[in-house]
Amino acid sequence: MRVVFAGTPEFARAALERLHASGVAIPLVLSQPDRPAGRGMKLQASPVKCFAVDHGIPVAQPRSLRLDGKYPDDALAARAALEAARPDLMVVAAYGLILPQWVLQLPRLGCLNIHASLLPRWRGAAPIHRALEAGDPETGITIMQMDAGLDTGDMLLVERLPIAADDTTASLHDKLAALGARLIVEAIELAACGGLHPVAQPAGGVTYAHKIEKNEAAIDWAQPAEVIGRRVRAFDPFPGASTLISGEPVKVWRCQVEPDAAGARPGTVLAADGSGIVVACGSGALRLMQLQRAGGKRLAVADFLRGFPVAAGAMLQAGQ
Template structure:
């Protein structure tokens, strides 16, 4: 079976690696254009492009696939490249571009998407973050037959995965990436035998995983500690939960719920020691155990306190200064 692959980040790279290991022919990869990244803001190829170049696979990086859009020349070149492959299917994983109807209609088996949620829950851009933030007990991967809607296509395969109590978006992403790679191989092998049976998504249970914005990182200390603990996990590694003290931004990378009751105003430091920094919230206390200040490294609470004095009675701010913590 011949596959065109469309994807950009590490989640997609894991799927492409699995497809290649399973012996599928991948004559063409579509990925986002190179973007500035790092402290020097040099152009950097996506993880998928890097793998494709390593495996000597042709790469196309159109800015759009809309023939009537802003970049019709990009779209026309991509169309010619896709049609030339005579691919059986196009596999999509976190690609980042909307696929117009001509793309959906080109491969014999259509376009199959690897989506990191149990559809119809968490359609959209950030399903892993939102599942953790919402306190979901489980998530999973759905292999979906793509249509023109936002993750509305028929479901082909689905497998559940438990969300652990200490899962961050980073750790859950890695497990879902492995699962997604395995499921897409299974789906294509079944499709080759004509054995896939598309199941329409139900109308009930639809939720949307809206894109994560940097301004969501600020910890609102009036929220319950349970909610804040989930946000810390959900925003690790991006954008990183944050607070501040006296104008100094602080990232909070690891935290857990402390005492059920906390006698203090929201944001007030109740205790600060090597075990963690205990902060009063709208309900209960949040214990911060790994932090980072601007220009510094991620440190355990005890090490952080050696270079950043915090004492009971001080109040952390829910408004984070514009200076970024890197």
Template sequence: MRVAFAGTPEFAAVALRAIHAAGFEPPLVLTQPDRPAGRGMKLQASPVKQAAQEWGVPVAQPRSLRLDGKYPEDARAAQQALQAAAPDVLVVAAYGLILPAWVLTLPRLGCLNIHASLLPRWRGAAPIHRAIEAGDAETGITLMQMDEGLDTGDMLALERLAIQAQHTTASLHDELAAMGGRMVVAALQQLRVGPLAATPQPSEGITYAHKIEKSEAALDWTLPAEVISRRIRAFDPFPGVSFDCAGESVKVWQATVLSGLHGQPGQVLDASGDRFIVACGQGALALQQVQRPGGRRGPIAAFLQGRPGLVGQSLLLAD
């Protein structure tokens, strides 16, 4: 069975490596164009492209797949490459481009998507982040037969994973990526024998995981401490949660909720030793790991050194 692949970030690369390790040699890999990255802003290949290049697998990097879109020459070249690859199935994971009808219908067995949520909850771009931010008790992987809607296709397989109190987007991402790779390999092996059972998604419980924006990074001390704590974990590693302290924008990466303490939102209740406690709209947060501009993540005790007189001050920004 000829299994082509479309994906871009590390989440997708994990699945591609699992597919390759299971003996499915992709005739073609689609991924997004190289992007500037790092301090030097040099062009960098996506994790999926890097994996494909290790095995000498052909890679196509169209800017769009829409034949009537802004880059029709890219779409036509990708169409020719896919037709020449003649895949039986196209596995898609966090690709980042919309698949038009000609792509969805080209493989004999259609397109299978690895989605990091329990559909129909958290359709869209950032399901891992939004599940943690919302305080969901569980998440998982849904394998889906793709159609022209946004994550609306029939479900082919589903596995659940409990969201633990220590989970960040980074750690949950790694567990879900491994789960997705294992599940898609099992599905492909079953497809060799016969079709997969498809179940329509429920019509109730639909939510959308909108893309994470940098503007969401500002810490709002008027929110309940529990909500802020979830955002800290949800926005790790991107974009982080930041607060202003003495004119510096400081990112907080770890914090503990203290329900028994109260004060005006943003008021520093303690700033001694390894204790930096700030009142929130409900309860308080004990900040444990922060990062100053240009620095690395470090313990709160190091941050507090040389910062006397913080107790009683407000970290709320003036309107």
């Protein structure tokens, strides 16, 4: 089996590493172009590209794969590289570019996608974040045969994963990346012997995981404590749930739901000590246990309060 791999972030790198270790022939890797990052805004290669270069795998980084799009030269060069690679199969994981029909049809066995949800729930860009935000009890990995739609293809392999009460997007990402890496190796082994059996996605239960935007980070204290708590976990590590304390933006990284706040105005600090800053919400209260000032580090609440005193009765406002 000759497998072309298309992916960009750390989630995809885990799958590429597992495929490489399994002995699958990988004649070509596709990844997004290098992007400026860090304080110096220097061009930085993606985790997938870094792995491929370190292991001597050829890499193509087209800005687009659309032959009739904005970058036709990139698409033509990518097409030549893909045809030369003679893939039996393409594996796609968080690549970030839309695959036009010519790409979907080029590999003999088509394109398989590693999707971090239990399809058809949470099709789209941010399935891990949205599952946490919605309070889903479980998620999982779906290995899907790609078609022209947005995560609409037939399901080939599905494995469920419970969401723990303390899971964040960061921790759930790592669990799902490892699960996806294992399942895609299994899928390729089955594909080699004709053992994959496509199952159409159910028509009901479709939800869309829209891309996370920075403006979603602001905490609305009028919401129930449970809802805010889920958003804190969903937005870790990006964009980080934020509030204003004495007019200064502060990110909240860890919290727990407390009993009802006895009618206190949402945003009111009910107590503040080494065990947490307790804030009234629309219903219930939230104990803030790990916080971060702009330009600072994440701190346990006791350390945070030593440098930024907060008194009972203070009012917190939506962050920026």
